[in-house]
Amino acid sequence: MDNKDGKPEAITAKKSDNFSEWYVQALIKSKFVDYSAVSGMLVYRPECYFIWDCIKNVTDDLFKKNGIQDAYFPMLIPEKLFDRESEHVEGFAPEVAWVTEAGSSKLEERLAIRPTSETIIYDSYAKWIRSWRDLPLRLNQWCSVIRWEFKHPTPLLRTREFLWNEGHTVFATKEEADSERDIVLDIYGYVMKELLALPGIPGRKTDKEKFAGALASYSIELMMPDKWAIQGPDWHSDGQNFSKAFGIKFIDKEGKESYVYQNTFAITTRIIGALVAIHGDDRGLIIPPRVAMTQIVIVPIYTNNNRSEVMNHANGVYTSISGKFRTVLDDRDAYSPGWKFSEWELRGVPLRLEIGMKEVQDKTVRAVRRDDGTRLNIVAGELPQRVQELLGMIHSNLYDRARALMDSNTHAADSYDELKQTIKDGGFAQSPWCGSEQCEQKIKDDTGAKATNMPFNVQGSDGKKCVVCGSGAKYIVNFAKSY
């Protein structure tokens, strides 16, 4: 984008000055994703897709351990099925893409390309469930969905196609259905913290912001570097809305016919956009070690005179760690060491090992952390253990840094003035609220902030007054400008 300084591949925008420009350059120049021929639809290149694979594998494993199995349902949904639940249709209709033709003939009934799969899945559930013995039924699918956004697309954060899991579980009773909530939210929280080094705020959505057709929605909210909120994974209690619309009913133990209670839940590729945005810096991406396709890059530093000695040492180091860590030995002759440093930093490899003649003589390697630039020399014989420690430290540091950003910009705001000031300054305002949609709407109109969720870990609305109307507060709500 800018060649004048002779570094055309480097990111020219500063994250702190121009966040959105920085974000796009970081993603594209690092070869993490690319635009495709379809506006609003992305190509996930290997380092990006690797992260999705990690999220998918770990999440799926935990789903299975908790009794949720994978299945797969069609991508196309007949219009009459799609239209069956009215709130659901209203929520999604404006951005549904339709298939209307096959070859040269018009279809008799147009088919929706799934924006989400409740309707096609519940049509099957209605056929499968007859008795209390068929319950619970807990299925999940990994797929992509299409929502034809008309706002300006942003890579990973707002795209017309994205990848996700959609869990669709059904139970005989409301209690049983509700008991799934914390299991699923804990799985998502674990994946965020332990894999992606991302902190989040779990809580319940307000009725205004809940999923179309749900009784209640719960989300994990994250803070972006511009101090706006972005919604992470979510879980919805759908009650009997869909089961009544789709006729999913069973004969219970007493011989009575009743409708099932349902839940849905999802994590999407959007979280990878949040990961890039939150961890990256002016040099490029910083990928947390557990999801980095390349965890360690070895850069040998040699001239024609000492190439074999240096490569000898570098190969030894590679052999000693490559079985245990995802390691690349960058022995490309065509690039200078400095060029390689910049390249791997741009791509976010968490740990770099430099090996030149000094290290050959000392039998050491020079390690450079991507997260904070720390350099240290490591004795070659201690490598696997030391590298293991360093990767762990990098993960913790990334998490702590993101946590500090979020915590230091989250404020209790018990008055309307405090709320307005917090939103104006940028950040999360946690304020008492009476529960009325008018008060919620007024906050949105006055400040541009919306209710992200009502955090589980913030109690104490007792005795407090709604910041808008002054009547008794029922909830503490996390208000923020939101993606």
Place this chain on the structure above:
RNA sequence: GGGGCCGUACGCUAACCUGGCAGACUACCAGCCUCGGGCGCUGGCUAUCCGAGUUCAAAUCUCGGCGGCCCCA
């Protein structure tokens, strides 16, 4: 719905106003190099969105199409 801007190689850009061999940087390919922060050098490859018009001659002027971006409602 209304208004504006812009389409030159992988990318970024010059030439456009005032018509005359489409130039630089980068990438890419081949080779060299003294290669510790995008090192330096030699050689090579690739482009005027599509169509029509005006003209001896069109990237340049005119018209139409297609595509992209921005602003307003």
